[in-house]
Amino acid sequence: MLLSDIISVIMSSLISFSFLSLATFGIVLIFKTSSTTNFAQGSLGILGAYATSYFIDKQGVNDLLGTPSVVINSFSQLLIPLFVGIAVSFVAGFLIHAVIFKNAKYTNVATKQIITMGLVIVITGLIPILFGSTVTRVSFKFSNETVKILGVILPIHNLITLGLAAIIISSIFVLLKYTKWGLGVRSVASNEKVAGLMGINTDFVNAFSWAIAGALGALSAITYTAAIGSLSSTAMIDMQVNAFYASILGGFSSFYGPLAGAFMLTTGQSLFPRILVNWNLAQWSNTILYLSIMIAVLIKPVGIFGKKVIKKV
Amino acid sequence: MRRIYREKLKPFFKNPKFGFLVFGLILIVLRFLSGVIPPDLFGAIVTTSYFYLAGLGFALLLGYGGLASLGTGAFVGIGAFSLHYLYRFMTLPLTVSIVGAILISITVSLLFGFVSLRIAGMYLAIVTMGLSQIVVEIIKNIPEYASGTSGGFLSGAVRRPLAFLGIQFDSNSTLFFIAVFVVIGMSVVYNLINSPTGRALLSMKNSETAAQTMGISLIKYRLFAFTISGVFGTLAGILSLMFVRNADVTSVGLAFALNILAAVVIGGTKSIWGILLGTFVIFGLNLAVLQPLNLGSYSIIINGLLIIIVVMFYPGGLIQLFGDIKRLFIKTRLKLKERVYGTEE
Numbered sequence: 001m002l003l004s005d006i007i008s009v010i011m012s013s014l015i016s017f018s019f020l021s022l023a024t025f026g027i028v029l030i031f032k033t034s035s036t037t038n039f040a041q042g043s044l045g046i047l048g049a050y051a052t053s054y055f056i057d058k059q060g061v062n063d064l065l066g067t068p069s070v071v072i073n074s075f076s077q078l079l080i081p082l083f084v085g086i087a088v089s090f091v092a093g094f095l096i097h098a099v100i101f102k103n104a105k106y107t108n109v110a111t112k113q114i115i116t117m118g119l120v121i122v123i124t125g126l127i128p129i130l131f132g133s134t135v136t137r138v139s140f141k142f143s144n145e146t147v148k149i150l151g152v153i154l155p156i157h158n159l160i161t162l163g164l165a166a167i168i169i170s171s172i173f174v175l176l177k178y179t180k181w182g183l184g185v186r187s188v189a190s191n192e193k194v195a196g197l198m199g200i201n202t203d204f205v206n207a208f209s210w211a212i213a214g215a216l217g218a219l220s221a222i223t224y225t226a227a228i229g230s231l232s233s234t235a236m237i238d239m240q241v242n243a244f245y246a247s248i249l250g251g252f253s254s255f256y257g258p259l260a261g262a263f264m265l266t267t268g269q270s271l272f273p274r275i276l277v278n279w280n281l282a283q284w285s286n287t288i289l290y291l292s293i294m295i296a297v298l299i300k301p302v303g304i305f306g307k308k309v310i311k312k313v
Numbered sequence: 314m315r316r317i318y319r320e321k322l323k324p325f326f327k328n329p330k331f332g333f334l335v336f337g338l339i340l341i342v343l344r345f346l347s348g349v350i351p352p353d354l355f356g357a358i359v360t361t362s363y364f365y366l367a368g369l370g371f372a373l374l375l376g377y378g379g380l381a382s383l384g385t386g387a388f389v390g391i392g393a394f395s396l397h398y399l400y401r402f403m404t405l406p407l408t409v410s411i412v413g414a415i416l417i418s419i420t421v422s423l424l425f426g427f428v429s430l431r432i433a434g435m436y437l438a439i440v441t442m443g444l445s446q447i448v449v450e451i452i453k454n455i456p457e458y459a460s461g462t463s464g465g466f467l468s469g470a471v472r473r474p475l476a477f478l479g480i481q482f483d484s485n486s487t488l489f490f491i492a493v494f495v496v497i498g499m500s501v502v503y504n505l506i507n508s509p510t511g512r513a514l515l516s517m518k519n520s521e522t523a524a525q526t527m528g529i530s531l532i533k534y535r536l537f538a539f540t541i542s543g544v545f546g547t548l549a550g551i552l553s554l555m556f557v558r559n560a561d562v563t564s565v566g567l568a569f570a571l572n573i574l575a576a577v578v579i580g581g582t583k584s585i586w587g588i589l590l591g592t593f594v595i596f597g598l599n600l601a602v603l604q605p606l607n608l609g610s611y612s613i614i615i616n617g618l619l620i621i622i623v624v625m626f627y628p629g630g631l632i633q634l635f636g637d638i639k640r641l642f643i644k645t646r647l648k649l650k651e652r653v654y655g656t657e658e
Binding site: 036037039100103104107108109110111113114115117118119120121122123124125126128129234237238240241244245247248283284286287290291294297298301302 | 379381383428432436438440443447450454518566567575578612617621624625
């Protein structure tokens, strides 16, 4: 393998990592605070992505073709719809906790999962009614240009996303470590009842975590759908599956484990086809990747970076 | 005469399995009424009755095992495509093809169930969500199905009409197969939930740790429930291929799995008849009532909202409504009597 091949594998895995890490972090945040696996993470993000796309369309980008009928010349024309989209998912996440999870009487782990699956159905049904019945829309892009780094051609849009994801993820880690909200999240994550007794407003912590997760999902969906150039209500399913597999691989018990898992998964995604093409098996790379993750989990059930949790009866 | 009725016939009529048999007979009678019933309604009833099998299997997993799975669509796909491949391209007899499809699904469910259930119960939904992606990819990698659809039995180079024991049958006659499988399926589920296996599953649902302490092997029973639900899903896929005469990978994915989940949750996870009601609400109502009224786009939202509302406030499902209405009726009648005749004092 040549040096340029190695660089291109690393760069492409880093770029997929930037989308995946945002989605994964949202899932982990909710898993930690609400102790459920959030299947609506992708759909929440897509809701924000549709809002962004809608507001760009309002500024004059052609609905079907995605070609701008009005030239976008200032950065704020992109930035405002971006923030609107993130805000929509932020509010939606907050409402999901405040309206549904707070009032749910008969919940356990399985029923919470089912509620999030119900949310997927609701959001998927809501999108065509809110934003029109167009199945596929072209979302926005930071920039259409490409740049050549060390012999590898990369779109600038992806590099900006990578930078954004790095800043956001690291700032959330700082927030978790040094703010009162972060302390609340960590204590709710370790034991919700005791945290409540110690005077932490667990409802607020949970609702705010849902909101943050929604915002992260929106950013992930907006940038990812822009990178692949198509936006539909099912566009994030692959990302969601990958985020879950990454979380299992890394182990749900810590915040950094799933992120490490996500990086390993994206590396595998860009590496496997290159190796398998020698045996004419490139089209099976996703299947082999998922199966190898399952073998890894079979060997270490709590995940590579996970710790075993022992429960009392 | 009366004595024979009381001692022999009455217990037979009161037996829940008699209800299952009647349901099977109704399905067979429906086959002969296919020209009379409007085609929309007929299609809705047949669709409901074969997806009901998938729902039954899923209910065993969710209502009794407490495990949510998103792999039902994958198993329906495995059933439809492997039957098609075994029957048409490997030219095996129909019965052998059905058994082959079921064996494939058992292998897959053991493989994926073992890994995910070994970690934790709630990871099953995650792993099976990936399973549907993998199944779609595998089907599309088979050269005959590169387009994503299977095609019927009479088009293309290899022609082989669908025949059972040498007798060709049309699409509507699939109802005979559906009737047989549904009655068997209902009886199997009924027997299972009233057996030690059902009680073990129920105890695991309430507390994993407590069940484990009582000596119940979590992985064994969960894997059993998952495999059974996989087989039922596969049967639904087989019957759908026989009726529709075509299979499509787009109906294998997440959306279908969510529909089955919705059917089971809305109808009532613990009631055999409730699941039938739920399946009709999801698959039949849309086809027979909402789409002709141009309300098709709202049906998805209604399904989603119904799931959330049922889980939040009414865990027994829609079937519980009948019981509650009956109780309310008795209560009001009592109150009315009291008002008319006065209380006993």
